[in-house]
Amino acid sequence: MKKLFLVACAAVLSLSMTAQMQTPQPSPSSKLKQEVGLTDVKVEYSRPSMKGRTIFGDLVPYDALWRTGANKNTTITFSDDVTIDGKELKAGSYAIYTKPGEAVWEVIFYADTNNWGTPQEWDASKVALTTKAQVYEMPMPVETFTITIDDLHNNGATLGMLWEKAYVGVKFEVPTLDKAQKSIEAVMSGPSANQYYAAASYYYDEGKDMDKAKEWIDKAVAMDEEGRMFWVMRKQSLIHAKLGDTKAAIEAAKKSLASAEKAGNADYVKLNKDSLKEWGAL
Numbered sequence: 001m002k003k004l005f006l007v008a009c010a011a012v013l014s015l016s017m018t019a020q021m022q023t024p025q026p027s028p029s030s031k032l033k034q035e036v037g038l039t040d041v042k043v044e045y046s047r048p049s050m051k052g053r054t055i056f057g058d059l060v061p062y063d064a065l066w067r068t069g070a071n072k073n074t075t076i077t078f079s080d081d082v083t084i085d086g087k088e089l090k091a092g093s094y095a096i097y098t099k100p101g102e103a104v105w106e107v108i109f110y111a112d113t114n115n116w117g118t119p120q121e122w123d124a125s126k127v128a129l130t131t132k133a134q135v136y137e138m139p140m141p142v143e144t145f146t147i148t149i150d151d152l153h154n155n156g157a158t159l160g161m162l163w164e165k166a167y168v169g170v171k172f173e174v175p176t177l178d179k180a181q182k183s184i185e186a187v188m189s190g191p192s193a194n195q196y197y198a199a200a201s202y203y204y205d206e207g208k209d210m211d212k213a214k215e216w217i218d219k220a221v222a223m224d225e226e227g228r229m230f231w232v233m234r235k236q237s238l239i240h241a242k243l244g245d246t247k248a249a250i251e252a253a254k255k256s257l258a259s260a261e262k263a264g265n266a267d268y269v270k271l272n273k274d275s276l277k278e279w280g281a282l
Contacts, residue, residue, distance in 0.1 A: 027070035034149040036157045037176030039082065041149055043159075045074035045096075049144045055164040056100050067117045068098045068161065069145055075113045076159070083173040084109075085131040094128055098161070098168075105133045105161075105168045133168040141165050196220035197232045204239055213239050221252075230259035230268050237275060250281045 025046075032043040048070040053059050060066050068074040073095040080091050094109040097118065111126040112119065141164055148160040156173040186192070191199075197220040203213035217236045224232060233256035241249035253272045260268035276282040 029071070030147075032147060032149065034152075034157070036149065036152060036172075037154045037174045038080075038179045039174035039176070040077075040079040041157075042077040043074070043147050043149070045069040045145075045147055046071040047145050050141065050164060056166055057102070060100055062101055063099055065118050065122075066098050066100060067115075068096045069147075071116070073097070073110075073113065073115045073117065074147070076109070078174075080175050080179070082175075084129055084170060087129055087131075089129045089172075100166070101135070103135055105135060107131050107133050107168070107170050131170060133170050136167045136169075138162065138165045138167050191219075193220045193223035193229065193232065196223070197229075197235065200239065201235055204235065204242065210239060210243050214243060227255065227259055228263070230256045230263060230265065233259060234268060234272060237272070241275070241279065246279050250276060250279050253279070254281070 027046040027048040029046050034041050046069045075093055075095055077093040078091050082089050089109055093113050094111060095113045097108040097110055099106040108127060109129045111128050142162045145163040149157050150160055151158040154176050156171060158169040158171050160169045196216045200213045200217035203209060217239050220232050221236050233252050237249045237252035237256060240252060253275050257269060257272035260272060273282060
């Protein structure tokens with residue numbers, strides 16, 4: 001019985017040791033995050049090493065589709081639309097596939113990022129963009145496959161790929177000028193209608209200075225030239241009512257009601273009708 005108990009304990013200990021065992025991955029995963037101008041760029045990939053092997057033209061055949069790393073396909077994510085080789089690549093995530101050549105690589109941005117390696121069936125409709133990149137010979141070998149984002153400037157950078165003695169770089173441009181200009185204009189032109197609405201709503205909800213809330217909500221309504229923001233006019237009616245100006249509250253509620261009916265928003269239609277009944281306007 002004692003022997004059987006010891007055998008059972010040994011088995012449990014063996015399973016526990018197995019469950020806790022950790023070993024390094026042959027091609028460890030890596031994440032690269034870089035802000036380029038005002039655009040966030042993220043690369044996720046696995047990094048194989050040479051380990052005495054000939055890479056390009058052997059382990060990685062020339063002119064054949066390569067996952068551009070190891071394990072799961074390498075991916076890149078852009079937070080904004082970018083431009084590569086004069087062509088637009090929409091914001092989002094892409095798998096990076098390549099066809100390495102002796103002098104030139106073809107670099108492919110593929111919309112499906114959920115492949116282990118290369119896709120079992122290549123779908124040309126998922127190719128978002130392709131470009132060519134010249135191969136530069138490095139003065140010394142790079143043991144482990146490396147992706148970089150270098151040559152940074154306000155309006156772009158270079159996506160670099162290095163392994164063995166080969167370096168290729170894909171230049172991309174980011175919309176920094178447009179984003180900066182819009183940001184400057186937004187700040188210099190003062191608060192937006194939504195910002196005035198948010199400030200007025202906060203003051204109304206917290207019972208703070210209603211005269212200030214009225215000033216802000218009136219500005220928000222005035223900025224809505226097409227009269228579509230029924231929720232803003234609704235808040236205006238409530239603020240006027242809280243200040244005791246029932247006539248102004250009814251006028252605002254009627255405008256909010258008409259806008260809500262046009263938009264097909266049943267909730268705000270009911271809210272406005274209930275208030276108008278309460279104020280003796282229906």
